[in-house]
Amino acid sequence: MVAARIDGKAAAASVVERVKVEAARLSEASGVRPGLAVILVGEDAASQVYVANKGKMAESCGFRSLTHRLPAETSEADLIALIEKLNADPAIHGILQQLPLPGPLDARRVIAAITPEKDVDGLTVINAGRLASDVLDEVLLPCTPAGAMLLVRQTLGDDLSGKSAVVVGRSQLVGKPMARLLLAANATVTVAHSRTADLAAVCRSADILVAAVGRPQMIRGDWVKDGAVVIDVGINRVPAPEKGEGKTRLVGDVAYEEALEHAGAITPVPGGVGPMTIAMLMANTVIAAYRAAGLPAPTF
Ligand SMILES: NC(=O)C1=CN([C@@H]2O[C@H](COP(=O)(O)OP(=O)(O)OC[C@H]3O[C@@H](n4cnc5c(N)ncnc54)[C@H](OP(=O)(O)O)[C@@H]3O)[C@@H](O)[C@H]2O)C=CC1
Ligand SMILES: Nc1nc(=O)c2c([nH]1)NC[C@@H]1CN(c3ccc(C(=O)N[C@@H](CCC(=O)O)C(=O)O)cc3)C=[N+]21
Numbered sequence: 001m002v003a004a005r006i007d008g009k010a011a012a013a014s015v016v017e018r019v020k021v022e023a024a025r026l027s028e029a030s031g032v033r034p035g036l037a038v039i040l041v042g043e044d045a046a047s048q049v050y051v052a053n054k055g056k057m058a059e060s061c062g063f064r065s066l067t068h069r070l071p072a073e074t075s076e077a078d079l080i081a082l083i084e085k086l087n088a089d090p091a092i093h094g095i096l097q098q099l100p101l102p103g104p105l106d107a108r109r110v111i112a113a114i115t116p117e118k119d120v121d122g123l124t125v126i127n128a129g130r131l132a133s134d135v136l137d138e139v140l141l142p143c144t145p146a147g148a149m150l151l152v153r154q155t156l157g158d159d160l161s162g163k164s165a166v167v168v169g170r171s172q173l174v175g176k177p178m179a180r181l182l183l184a185a186n187a188t189v190t191v192a193h194s195r196t197a198d199l200a201a202v203c204r205s206a207d208i209l210v211a212a213v214g215r216p217q218m219i220r221g222d223w224v225k226d227g228a229v230v231i232d233v234g235i236n237r238v239p240a241p242e243k244g245e246g247k248t249r250l251v252g253d254v255a256y257e258e259a260l261e262h263a264g265a266i267t268p269v270p271g272g273v274g275p276m277t278i279a280m281l282m283a284n285t286v287i288a289a290y291r292a293a294g295l296p297a298p299t300f
Contacts, residue, residue: 001226001227001261001262001263001264002260002261003230003259003260003261003262003263003264003265003266004264004265004266005265005266005267005268006151006154006155006229006231006265006266006267006268006272007271008147008151008267008268008271008272008273008274008275008276009271009275011150011151011154011275011276011279012147012275012276012278012279013275013279015147015150015276015279015280015282015283015300016057016060016061016279016282018283018298018300019061019279019282019283019286020060020061020062022286022290022298023061023062023063023286023289024062026286026289026290026293026295027062029293029295030293030295032289032292032293033062033063033064033091033289034061034062034063034064034093034094034285034286034288034289035063035064035065035066035089035091035092035093035094035285035289036054036058036063036064036065036066036092036093036094036096036120036281036282036285037066037067037068037086037089037092037094037095037096038051038054038055038065038066038067038068038096038098039067039068039070039079039082039083039095039096039097039098040067040068040069040070040098041070041071041072041074041079041098041101041102041105042070042071042072042101042102043072044098044100044102046237047098050098050278051067051098053278054096054278054281055067057278057279057281057282058282058285061282061285061286063282063285064091064092066092068082070082072102072103074105076104076105076106076109076110079105079110080109080110080113083095083097083110083113083114084113086118087113087114087115087118090292092118093118093120093285093288093289093292094118094120094281094284094285094288094289095114095115095118095119095120096120096121096281097110097111097114097121097123099173111123111124112124112125116140117140117288117291117292118288119140120140120143120281120284120285120288121140121142121143121173121281121284122139122140122141122142122143122146122177122284123142123172123173127139127140127141127142128172128176128177131177131180131181132180134184136184140284140287140288141177141181141280141284142173142174142177143276143277143278143280143281143284144173144174144178144212144233144273144276144277144280145174145177145178145181146177146181146280146283146284146300147273147276147277147279147280148178148210148231148233148273148276149178149181149182149185150276150280150300151231151267151272151273151276152182152185152208152229152231153185155229155265156208156229158185159185159186160182160185160186160187160208161186161187162188163187163188163207163208164187164188164189164190164205164206164207164208165179165182165187165188165189165190165206165207165208165209165210166189166190166191166192166202166203166205166206166208166209166210167179167182167189167190167191167192167210167212168192168193168196168199168203168209168210168211168212168213168219168253169192169193169210169211169212169213169214169233170191170193171212174212174233175191175193175210175212176191178210178212178233179191182208182210187207187208190202190205190206199223200220200222200223203219203223203224203225204223204224204225205225206224206225206228207225207227207228207229208228208229208231209223209224209225209228209229209230209231210231210233211230211231211232211233211234211252211253211254212233212234212253213234213253214234214236214253215234215236215253216234216236216238216251216252216253217236217251217252217253217254217255217256218253218254218255219232219253219254219255219259220255220258220259221255221257221258221259221260221261221262222258222262224254224259224262224263225262226262226264227262227263227264228262228263228264229263229264229265229266230254230259230263230265230266230267231267231272231273232252232253232254232256232266232267232268232269232272232273233252233253233273234251234252234253234254234269235250235252235269235270235274236250236251236252236253237249237250238250238251250269250270251269252267252268252269252272254266254269256268256269280300283298283300286298287300
């Protein structure tokens, strides 16, 4: 079998088209323009790229977009003071604190300062709790699992009854919320992690295999059940001497070429889940703006 390639770039473009329409509708109904504030502390190279992409995408959606770049030495008190100012600013509907934070800054305390209604990364305890408790009409979902789930639904439909899903990774940002979304769609879900015994055998049981580990090409082709849908969340930069000295390329957590021989459908890296993450951030911002205006929010 040769797998179908799941085109995350195209799916992301269609989400962004809907976001633009919904933003225009909101502006007509209430004069509100969605506002997104991104906070970047320090100089993390990868984060710089994501932040620039997010800002460009927000502007193309017609949002007000602000990026706060703070030096790595910023104190926790100053960072939290900025977040509190943004919490109180009626022109801002979404606040995204780029992670990881440098040095002594405590991500848990910083994230906790964000008002849950503006938490477009879905990382506050309140939004994690809403997802865990099926309070889905009020939740803001983490963008990456929400985007990955859209790709699953596009491939298999909305109801995953009778399907087994394996999520490799249990982070707060990706693995755990992904498992909860698959469960909400009626899949039978297993969450694997670094302490799992015989990971290859666990993966082979999956009709839907989600890799969110952060280890380049760890999941081999023969770990993939024939016909499975493979969602590769991993973004790993590896040396690419074939492109020239010192060059790098992005690979996922799945050995893509090998997995192509087994999977029914698979997301590439780049061009899979990554673009969906940014599209879902725009979707969350427009959802937060509708709710702030007291209007029923669109669903994606
Ligand atoms: N496409 C996108 O938009 C995004 C991509 N990413 C990428 O997704 C990947 C995962 O990110 P994130 O969840 O934040 O990462 P974390 O490092 O927070 O979590 C990694 C998870 O993988 C598990 N793990 C590590 N090594 C192994 C192993 N050998 N076998 C099985 N499980 C293992 C860990 O297990 P344990 O809990 O036991 O330590 C942990 O649960 C990264 O490559 C990241 O760059 C992240 C966010 C967005
Ligand atoms: N608070 C927080 N929220 C995040 O969502 C978050 C974060 N911190 N820290 C880092 C990770 C990583 N992440 C990516 C987003 C987009 C692409 C993306 O657009 N990728 C493109 C290509 C990127 C490229 O070429 O460099 C693709 O896969 O096709 C990748 C990775 C969000 N993260």
